[in-house]
Amino acid sequence: MATRTAQPEESGEEGDISQRCRRFMCSPVTDVRVLQQNPGEMRTRMEMLIMETQAEFCRALEEVDGGTFQVDKWQRKEAGGGGISCVMQDGKVFEKAGVNVSVVSGYLTEEAAKQMRSRGKSLRGRDGKLPFCAMGVSSVIHPKNPHVPTVHFNYRYFEIEEEDGSKQWWFGGGTDLTPVYINPEDASLFHGTLKEACDRHHPRYYPDFKKWCDRYFYIRHRGETRGIGGIFFDDLDSPSQEEVFSFVKSCARTVVPCYLPIVRKHLNDPFTQEEKDWQQVRRGRYVEFNLVYDRGVKFGLATPGSRIESILMSLPLTARWEYMHEPAEGTPEAEMLAVLRNPEEWV
């Protein structure tokens, strides 16, 4: 049971809430006054973290691209909450970059609540209904240059109130990389940065969440992973809310150092039309994973009133499906495919 609530004084978040909000891409989903009234609540602290992560990542991408994110603040129809979608399309470096925050609340049926927990715990609600709150930041970045990998991350928090007033909460998330060509140095930097963040919290986190990531981002019908993984976890509710939040904060803060050095290193790499075509074929596989297997996308598409454009902003601007495409032996394309068929250890 995970009901110990976090103490504001342990939080380590600096500065006044309204001051911190000034650095965001726009005002938060929840009214600033509500956030100010409850600075110690996990809902507030997590919303501040996801807004900060969005802003920090968008600014870093804007700096390297020279372009500007389009910012759309939206509200859920006939339900509580909304989100902020930041998209940069057809930039100099990025073909499509999306960074989305959503904060949603309402009531779940007992069945729906059960399905939201990957371990399927049953929960008891008042008259079968459970007040819930879900929030997260998620992002997919598709660069133009085939030597710059695609990155995806998502960090999220759920809270459900049971009949007796007790709160169930958990965190989930992860960051993973999808290169078009394998570069062991990049792979080691990426995984190494994630491992460092994980190791500060628990020695099992990196090895366990690395495996979970390879298992989750698996395109079963192709027999290959979507990319070279990273970390993925869900349903994390121990040892304490404070400690899990602290871990999630560490993860969120690695997004820029994980990815931006790789972007800068390769953004001017020369490439051929063949390399661009292979990138497009890999983009097709990305679409296959996202539309066929991704739980978030499936849940979103099936939920009435969800904002389709924000769910599908993870799809690349362009993709390609070639019949019977199989790279010739000994080529860099075949080397990439071999890694996707047999995930490797990078640190």
Place this chain on the structure above:
Amino acid sequence: MATRTAQPEESGEEGDISQRCRRFMCSPVTDVRVLQQNPGEMRTRMEMLIMETQAEFCRALEEVDGGTFQVDKWQRKEAGGGGISCVMQDGKVFEKAGVNVSVVSGYLTEEAAKQMRSRGKSLRGRDGKLPFCAMGVSSVIHPKNPHVPTVHFNYRYFEIEEEDGSKQWWFGGGTDLTPVYINPEDASLFHGTLKEACDRHHPRYYPDFKKWCDRYFYIRHRGETRGIGGIFFDDLDSPSQEEVFSFVKSCARTVVPCYLPIVRKHLNDPFTQEEKDWQQVRRGRYVEFNLVYDRGVKFGLATPGSRIESILMSLPLTARWEYMHEPAEGTPEAEMLAVLRNPEEWV
């Protein structure tokens, strides 16, 4: 109950089986000697029809394109049957054209057999297992020119043997059109040709199967149909096997006259980059339908040992996802979208 078997003399299929096979894209899936031994069986007659439909359509497309289909004959691993995939990629007129035949047999569990019938009839097998046979021809053609529409068709036959030796059988299929720009003349020709074929068999077929088609090819999360429809039916097992087969034969024979006149009319239409981009956005929606909703694709991807390349050959060579794409009012793109949001009557 649909157990009256067809009489060979009623069939109307002309010529000797081995002679007819010479016109196919390659030898049929089932050994010609087996077909020759059972000329009156529906399995034989349907396999001949789907092979003929494949050949007739491929030749017509080759003639208009100038290119040649790649023909792949494949066998199912660890199971009975196989198929013949014909694909022409990056031709002069067609970006990707796929015409696939498959003939598959084996054993189904009672649960799987029930799921195969859209009305969910329960069937009793020997020790819970039911011998089945499924065959069909299916095709998707994606042209290069945005003024030439995409076409899809599929005609299929199922047979399941119950414990007492009685056979359950049914036919399914349809043909539908997905233009990038609406052209009422083309739409009328297409629907009119289908209606004519339907009307020869039953006055309710066209209106009922037209509605079914609009309902089936619906991209729920977008609130729009995939294209302007055509006909779609499933589970057809009355009034008699002979009459349903005769209807399916009429449908299969309309594929060329439905589509080729439209291709010839527009293949040299000039087009702009904006029109090409809109085509690519529509292709993205095609991918969304096929990966998220299409029953055949979902079933195929979930079935171990199925040939993924043949299932996914329906995906376009290229597609595009633009964030928040919405055509300006009064444009031809907006006109197309209006039709997809409110299906029209074309005949």
